[in-house]
Amino acid sequence: MPRRTSPLAALFQVFAPGQVRNLLPVLVIAASSGRFFLILAIGGILGLAYGALSWWRRRWSFRDGVLHLDEGIFVQNQRRIPVERIQHVEVERRLRHQLFELAAVRVETAGGSKAELRLDAITMAEATTLRSTVLSLLRTPSPPVVALDASVPEGPVDALPAPPPPPPPPPEVLVRLPASRLLLAGIVGPEVAAVFVALAFVIDTITDLGIEPDSIGEVNASRILLAVLIVLAVPAWFVVAGLVSLVRRWDFTASIAGDELRVTYGLLQKNEFVVKTERVRDVQIAERLVLRPFRRADLRVRTAASGNGDQSRVDIPMLSAEEIERILWRVLPAAVPLPPVSPAPAAARRRALIRSGVIGGVVALALGGVVGNGNPIVGLLVAAVLWTLALGWGELWYRGLGLARTRGAVHSRTGALSRRRAIVPERRIQSAAVRATFFQRRRRLGSVRLDLAGTSVGVLDRDGRSASALVAALTGT
């Protein structure tokens, strides 16, 4: 039967130490008015009324394997969580709970950062019953139990020494980056941004030297000094960037041990990342612009914990296609052999060119007007060059688009200069959608969005019909 939480919840909700800051405005108003205690009392009563009302509206129950929670004063919400989806049940007892034999229960499902359901407070008996019921209903996959004792043959122990337990499978090294590549990774990597910082510093220093350009000779002298310093600083800084990378990524090794991908590196600070291969949510092959001439790409392995950002992501830099395939065979076999991607339809090219042409045209004319500064020929020339660049970018953007499917994975490539191929295992797709803007529909195009835990991956500008078919196939409908 649906039941309410403890009536004390009304008090806890408003006056718990964590909630006291909600009372600050009341305090401020009370202090600024003449009648401190009156205002304080009114505020307290209103708060209590609110707490009581929301307590009255909050009802919960657990029946037929579904957790129910109905709550809300104005916007009323009825939440249902099937027990199979529950990841985690936490019983929390703060001092106020302990005083009254109460507990706060937090229930979490996958995805989302905060608890999907929170019962503060219910009796300790209710909390323990709820927890044990949920946990007993959750079917935990039992790992294969290897009974070590069973392998010991019967008999006198001293005659037959027990065989040592089977050693864990030795880690198999998938790729170990040589020092030359680590140096190169620094030169083409983020470390090189430091070069520009250094340059700015050098230029700053020179201007600070206070060389007044009051004679031709001195101007030349300061310019020569600047040029010499730049010529010296740039290669020196590239060397530094390379060395930094060498130290940071020293002995960069990706290996597989059982079902775990291990990435270890670092000379001073040793880093080790371990990812269970079954937990891999998606993989990205980043063909950064600077790497494309070398036919190298970075491989990024991401789990549901990765979110969309760079946090807790395993990043293996500067790999050749063969090395990427070798790693993927063990990490995401559904993705290999890496198929060539099929280009987007011709309509997508027109769309890309029109888009970059129109936007680029407006920007080019504006910039041309500024640069030309009254000289129409210079202005038009600049605008023409910029517009050509914009059109070229549109063409490259179109050429970057690509889609491929292997059994069990979707590959989506995007990017004009730096290209990125996202590989999504089908069983990680939560939901999918086709999105078509007004301009896309005019050309019978649509983009597919694949929703993953913590992120989403786009397959841009496909034929509208095949986009819908892709969604249907990927969601098993």
Next chain:
Amino acid sequence: MSDELVPLERRVLRLWRIRAALLVVPLTLLPLLALFGDAPVVAVVGTMALIGSVGGGLAAWWTLLVWRSWQFRVGEHALHLRHGVLTRHESTIPFHRVQHIDLEAGPLERRLGLTTLVLRTASASSDSTVPGIDAGHADELRGRILTLVGTGDAT
């Protein structure tokens, strides 16, 4: 489980129009303030009429377009949505990915006997909200989906 895409309840249109009115009416009344500044009454009334008719007309027209664009289907294995006027969305949310189900109703919605169905998956970007189904029907619909949520691997 119908195979047909169905529109939202007609009452949803009324709901959206009431919400739009809550925005348009104060905007229309705004020129009244000018009366304190000795503005001619004719100009004030004229401005109000203009804001009211244009704002109201636009709101009525746009809500109708949005309402017409909305269709959904509770299939055998998934919820299918179609909506969007300028940008069209066609979303599929397989039931075996659903983490939990919310039925949400504000005061206005309750007044009109409507409720919003939200299927939450592990992905925050899932587009899985049906804004306005009949409240009497919602319970049964949710029960049906809950039995289909099943036991598969949701993440």
